[in-house]
Amino acid sequence: xxxxxxxxxxxxxxxxxxxxxxxxxxxxxxxxxxxxxxxxxxxxxxxxxxxxxxxxxxxxxxxxxxxxxxxxxxxxxxxxxxxxxxxxxxxxxxxxxxxxxxxxxxxxxxxxxxxxxxxxxxxxxxxxxxxxxxxxxxxxxxxxxxxxxxxxxxxxxxxxxxxxxxxxxxxxxxxxxxxxxxxxxxxxxxxxxxxxxxxxxxxxxxxxxxxxxxxxxxxxxxxxxxxxxxxxxxxxxxxxxxxxxxxxxxxxxxxxxxxxxxxxxxxxxxxxxxxxxxxxxxxxxxxxxxxxxxxxxxxxxxxxxxxxxxxxxxxxxxxxxxxxxxxxxxxxxxxxxxxxxxxxxxxxxxxxxxxxxx
Numbered sequence: 001x002x003x004x005x006x007x008x009x010x011x012x013x014x015x016x017x018x019x020x021x022x023x024x025x026x027x028x029x030x031x032x033x034x035x036x037x038x039x040x041x042x043x044x045x046x047x048x049x050x051x052x053x054x055x056x057x058x059x060x061x062x063x064x065x066x067x068x069x070x071x072x073x074x075x076x077x078x079x080x081x082x083x084x085x086x087x088x089x090x091x092x093x094x095x096x097x098x099x100x101x102x103x104x105x106x107x108x109x110x111x112x113x114x115x116x117x118x119x120x121x122x123x124x125x126x127x128x129x130x131x132x133x134x135x136x137x138x139x140x141x142x143x144x145x146x147x148x149x150x151x152x153x154x155x156x157x158x159x160x161x162x163x164x165x166x167x168x169x170x171x172x173x174x175x176x177x178x179x180x181x182x183x184x185x186x187x188x189x190x191x192x193x194x195x196x197x198x199x200x201x202x203x204x205x206x207x208x209x210x211x212x213x214x215x216x217x218x219x220x221x222x223x224x225x226x227x228x229x230x231x232x233x234x235x236x237x238x239x240x241x242x243x244x245x246x247x248x249x250x251x252x253x254x255x256x257x258x259x260x261x262x263x264x265x266x267x268x269x270x271x272x273x274x275x276x277x278x279x280x281x282x283x284x285x286x287x288x289x290x291x292x293x294x295x296x297x298x299x300x301x302x303x304x305x306x307x308x309x310x311x312x313x314x315x316x317x318x319x320x321x322x323x324x325x326x327x328x329x330x331x332x333x334x335x336x337x338x339x340x341x342x343x344x345x346x347x348x349x350x351x352x353x354x355x356x357x358x
Contacts, residue, residue, distance in 0.1 A: 040214055040236050046173060047236030048115065050215055057115040057238070061175050064114065068183030069162040071284065072114075074169070076248045077237060078199040080189040080266045081166050083322075087277060087300045088187065091286050092162050094296060114167040114174075115238065168238050170251040180260050185284055188252045191266035192354035193245050194327035194339060201226050201330070227335055231342065246346040253352060267324050267355035273297045325357045 040047055041054035048054045066072065071088055075081040093100040167174070179186065204210045204219045204226075211221075218235045220226050229235050233242040240247075255261045262283045269276045274297050281288050288296065298304065302322035331339070343354070 044173065045240045046170070046238050047240070048238055049236050050210075052113075052115045052168065052238060054115075057169055057173055060114045061173060064175070065178060066163070066165070066182055066184040070182075070184045071162065071164045072174075072179065072184055072186045073164065073166045073189070074171075074174075074186055074252055075166070075189040076191075076196065076245050077168055078196050078203060079191040080264075080269065081168070083269070083300070083302065084187060084189050084264065085164060085166055087280060087296070088164050088284070090296050090300050091277065091281050091284065091288065092164070094288065094292060114165060115169055170238060170248050171255060172251055173238070176255060176258075180258060183260060186255075186258075186261045187280065187283070188256075188261065188263050189266055189269075190249055190263065190352075190354075192324070192327075192356050193343065194331060194336065194356060195324060196245060197227065197230050198327050198330045200230070223330060227331070231335075231339065246343065249352065250346070250350070253350060265355065267358060270302070270322070270324060271358050273301070324355065327356070 039050060041052075042048065043054035043058050046054070046057075048057065071092075073081055073084045073088065075084065090100065201223060205221055210216065210219045218229055220229065230244060233239065233244045233247075235244070237244075238248075252261075252263075256263055262280070264276060264280065274293055277296055277300070278288075278293055281293070327336070
């Protein structure tokens with residue numbers, strides 16, 4: 001995966017006229033470093049895994065100021081971040097097929113994760129390149145944002161009227177007061193923890209940088225060892241020591257009644273996509289006919305997303321099953337009961353109810 005990403009950097013830059021070619025040294029060095037020397041960073045006691053940068057999280061908290069047109073998708077890993085991103089951009093840009101295709105590329109999916117990348121890429125001289133035909137726009141976006149994720153200055157100049165961001169950050173690390181004041185819409189997705197941990201286990205097994213220390217000790221390849229690390233809050237997933245998925249859910253649940261926040265349940269989206277997508281459209285102020293909603297349901301189905309997944313996603317089996325209940329093939333009775341008990345204790349007094357089968 002490392003060699004593939006580095007090669008793509010240089011392959012793509014070679015397509016740009018020589019006078020406009022950027023220096024991708026920083027981009028490549030960061031990619032190499034993240035793959036070969038994964039590091040866990042920390043901010044305010046929250047531990048960040050490799051490729052998620054605590055300094056970037058701190059910067060966005062102090063400086064990032066989205067507009068009322070912006071949308072932030074807040075989701076824990078493997079709870080629907082990418083799927084929701086696809087749904088939102090398809091709803092918003094349904095009438096602009098050319099731009100939609102550009103935004104559906106791999107890089108414009110991940111580049112908007114708030115806590116990833118670097119802010120110091122020297123690509124501003126390439127902005128004029130956005131006037132080129134769409135085929136070249138796609139190449140440019142891939143080049144600029146490939147694996148280095150975020151450059152806020154660049155994003156502000158990309159040709160999209162409504163920017164769609166994503167984050168795995170818990171709510172305490174987001175400047176919620178500023179986002180509400182600015183009118184930024186926030187969509188929080190939640191999924192039952194049993195299917196989430198199974199999906200997360202399979203994904204980490206396919207990611208090479210999780211096989212190196214210090215990541216390997218927190219994300220072992222053995223299922224039983226992985227489950228123990230997960231359930232006892234040993235995994236650094238933008239979390240404090242001892243915290244896990246439920247702590248993340250509760251941090252966002254505190255804002256469930258805010259006018260700029262919408263909760264969407266992964267399992268509801270699978271069961272009745274038209275109803276949920278219509279709800280999302282209404283929340284975003286996007287008007288779509290019933291015929292358009294049905295088209296969007298088909299265009300954004302999990303099956304379709306998996307079929308059209310880029311090679312990088314296929315390499316790590318990013319879109320694996322998208323099912324409800326696969327946990328029954330992995331969790332032992334004891335593991336399921338332990339999780340049930342921890343969920344009961346953690347969620348006491350809340351209205352959070354998870355869906356474990358359809």
